[in-house]
Amino acid sequence: MSTVSEWIARLDACDPARWPETIDENSGLPGPRANLPLVDAVARQADAAAIDALMAHGSEFTAMCAAAALGRASASPAAAARSERCAMDTRWRVREGVVIGLQLRADIDPDGMRALMAVWIHDDEPLVRRAAVA
Numbered sequence: 511m512s513t514v515s516e517w518i519a520r521l522d523a524c525d526p527a528r529w530p531e532t533i534d535e536n537s538g539l540p541g542p543r544a545n546l547p548l549v550d551a552v553a554r555q556a557d558a559a560a561i562d563a564l565m566a567h568g569s570e571f572t573a574m575c576a577a578a579a580l581g582r583a584s585a586s587p588a589a590a591a592r593s594e595r596c597a598m599d600t601r602w603r604v605r606e607g608v609v610i611g612l613q614l615r616a617d618i619d620p621d622g623m624r625a626l627m628a629v630w631i632h633d634d635e636p637l638v639r640r641a642a643v644a
Contacts, residue, residue: 529563536548561583580592
């Protein structure tokens, strides 16, 4: 299994147009567990265009990676709004991607994360409140 830093290096060396296929091919699915180091690496490296491409690809795993990237980028109001929508996705892996991304953001911006979670915890949607708690 590759580490987060190894996945970051592989993503940096990969043509961004190939990210969705590369990520999907290395998802670890179907199987006992998804490739979480890859999710973490994508969350750290994906820009807005990569996030859009991953969401457009349509697979659950690429959407999970995109949701993690949105959660990590949630200091941006646009990314926070998209992340909140992902927190309500019908696919549990996408919802977990949001949580992973929010946890990564908390590592670099704990005060900003607290402020966002103070809003989300009062959301009418239970799945958004769940993401805030998680």
